[in-house]
Amino acid sequence: MAIFDKSSTEKSIQSLARTFKDTGYGYGKLRNFSEVPLFLDSKASRLIQLADLVSYSIFRKFELNDDEFYKIIEHSFDYNNGKVHGLYVAH
Structure with missing residues (x-):
């Protein structure tokens, strides 16, 4: 689970999370990401x-x-x- 403070970077972080899930990163694809990134105040x-x-x-x-x-x-x-x-x- 990824939780972030509300910020102007929410769109870019959401996009990055999709990339990690769909394309992967240095250690492979994220397979057990429990939820989309959550933004809270x-x-x-x-x-x-x-x-x-x-x-x-x-x-x-x-x-x-x-x-x-x-x-x-x-x-x-x-x-x-x-x-x-x-x-x-x-x-």
């Missing part, structure tokens, strides 16, 4: 606020070399052959 949804916090922690880790917040969520990422591929939340 972050002021109205705690879920999008959480996504903002996750994104911020990733930004700080890889752009500013600060892993203070990333350390909290790093165990939730999927690893394959020593490479990080994406956030995975098991229930």
Whole structure:
């Protein structure tokens, strides 16, 4: 599932999601995409606020070399052959 804050890039992100599903990308086609990308106003949804916090922690880790917040969520990422591929939340 992909959730985004409302923005002017909604059309381009929707198009990119269709491309990933229909054409694929470096790792192949997306086969288990649960829904089309969802756009929410972050002021109205705690879920999008959480996504903002996750994104911020990733930004700080890889752009500013600060892993203070990333350390909290790093165990939730999927690893394959020593490479990080994406956030995975098991229930």
